[in-house]
Amino acid sequence: MSTAELPRLGSATGRWIVLATVLGSAVASLDATVVNIALPRIGGALDTDVxxxxxxxxxxxxxxASFILLGGSFGDRFGRRKVFVAGAVGFAVASLLCGAAVNIEMLVAARVLQGVAGAMLTPGSLALISASIDHRDQGAAIGLWSGFGGVSGALGPFLGGWLIEVAGWRSIFFINVPLxxxxxxxxxxxxxxxxxxxxxGRIDLPGALVVALALGALTLGLIDGVPILVGAGLVLLAVFVRIEMRSDHPLVPPSLFASRVFTVANLVTLAVYAALGGVFFLLVLELQVVAGYSPLRSGVATIPITVLMLVLSAPAGRWAQRHGPRLPMTLGPVLAAGGLVLLLGIGPDASYPVDVLPGVLVFGLGLSVLVAPLTGAVLGAVAASEAGIASGVNNAVARTAQLLAVAALPGLAGISGALDDPIAFDSGFTVAxxxxxxxxxxxxxxAAVLLRPPRHAPDLGNIDCLPQCGVDGPAVAPERTAG
Structure with missing residues (x-):
């Protein structure tokens, strides 16, 4: 289909395209949120430990994290719709296997398959809008994608918690199939x-395989406390860097890191999203194991974070567009850290208005100040033609940070074994x-030390049309054409 024949957003075809991409993205992102809430029920049902x-x-x-960039490359070469649909089908099959799991080993294996399918599904969502909607309406289409994605993120914890209580934890996987x-x-x-x-050119399969092995070794080594595996993972990461530097078709183009802002933004992403991975893994466990909250109540407890981000992210992005990202990327994490200190008041029979809500609000305010300027800094640091790969790299960095944090944090905080000791878990939660x-x-x-105040306002395009960056990982932006 030529560019002149692309459908307008107001046409029936345009609306169907937005529906498919929004729903596909929502299925992948909501699954992560709801699984967090279901963890205590899964632990009890499958008799597993932390x-x-x-x-x-x-x-x-x-x-x-390992294959999301590869999934985007497959779509560009073999057909974005084809890869998007294949990822969706794979996600449904893996979800069925998750829901049918009879032990933790089967569940984890199915989740691994689900991640492979998600790596095919996630990059295609925005790429299809960019490639399939008339360029005059792409900003509005991306805005709709972002807005509906934010709404689904806000409703997800509530609906997921309700579903777990009414139909059990397996239902959160089975519900993916009709969607x-x-x-x-x-x-x-x-x-x-x-x-x-x-x-x-060729697809960087060696790089994808080596980084998957590296992250796998690091994750296994950190969870099981095996230093030799951690060392092997670090060596493999060094091999991955070497492959990317020598490749003429790298998954992660080294030239991107010639930009100081891009490099610093990804270092900030690594630190901040590691913290987010730990917080969202352990907070819902603390609320259920220690405070005695139900899955529904613990899911609703974090909704103010998403609501604040929906309301405040665009103004924060516009401010950063005019004044630069340094201040919000410095102030946002400080506020979020203050929110975590307030959350230390959670204990047995914790009062939501007194012990939970103040910390959630301050933490959400910090994320609202930070996330859009961080996403804008990544996109504004590279040429328009590189925006897609730049945001994809940033997404992979964020998910890798969350992966390693969830692997390492419980051991560092002394949280191990079963979930039947609220006192021990509460002590570990404080350390974490x-x-x-x-x-x-x-x-x-x-951000404060390495980002320099801009001499002029950075050109980030229309900040209202930037993809909404969620707490589970930045969105993978579509390719932007120059001009």
Whole structure:
């Protein structure tokens, strides 16, 4: 289909395209949120300890972080709709296996498959909008994608918690199947196929394989406390860097890091999203194991974070567009760290208005100040033609940070074994939140010291049309054309 023939957003085809991409993205992102809430029920049903719950999250994040850039490359070369649909079907099959799991090993294996499918599904969502909607309406289409994604993020914890209580933890996986069926039918019927005509050369399969092995070794070594595996993972990461520097078709182009702002933004992402990974893994466990909250109540407890981000992210992004990202990228993590200190008041029979809500509000305010300027800094630091790969790299960095934090934090905080000792878990939660606060302050320090005030306002495009960056990982932006 030529550019002149692309449908307008107001047409029936345009609306169907937005529906398929929004729903496909929502299925992948909501799964992470709801699984966090379900962890205590999963632990009890499958008789597993904290390590098993770590792998329940990290099995998915490991393969998603490892292959998300590869999934985008596959779509550019072999067809974005084809890869998007294949990822959706794979996600549904893996979800069925998750829901049917009879032990933790089967669940983790299914989550690994789910992450592979998610790596095919996630990059295609925005790329299809960019390739399939008339360029005059792409800003509005991306805005709709962002807005509906934010709404689904806000409703997800509530609906997920309700579903867990009414139908059990397996239902959070089974519900994916009818949603994916809608995505597949709409995509096949209404979304045109597209490819990147400039995508040439081989795909960096060696790089993808080596980084997957590196992250796998690091994750296993950190969870099980095996130093030799951690060392092997670090060596493999060094090999991955070497491969990327020598490759003529790298997954992660080294030239991106010639930009000081891009490099600093990713260092801040590494620190901040490591903290977020730890917080969202342990907070819902603290609320259920220690404070005695139900899955529904613990899910609703964190909704103010998403609401604040929906309301305040765009103004924060516009401010950063005019004045530069240094101040919000410094102030945001400091505020978030203050919110974690307030959350240390959670204990047995914790009062939500007194012990939970103040910390949640301050933490959410900090993220609202930080996230859009951070995303804008990544996109504004590179040429418009590199925006897609730049945001993809930033997404992979964020998910890798979360992966390693969930793997390492329980051991560092002394949280291990079963979830039947609220006193021990509460003590470990306190240590973990101090570590996460330290990571956030590290991110703030990196931004304050290494980012320079701009001589003129950075050109980030229309900040209202930037993809909404969620707490589970930055969105993968579509390619932006110059001009």
């Amino acid at each position: 390590a098993g719950l770590q792998w329940t999250l990290n099995g998915y994040t490991l393969t998603l 994916v069926l809608v995505v597949v039918l709409v995509a096949l019927r209404h979304v045109p196929e597209s490819r990147d005509p400039n995508a040439a 939140m101090w570590i996460c606060a330290g990571l956030l302050l590290t991110g703030a320090l990196l």
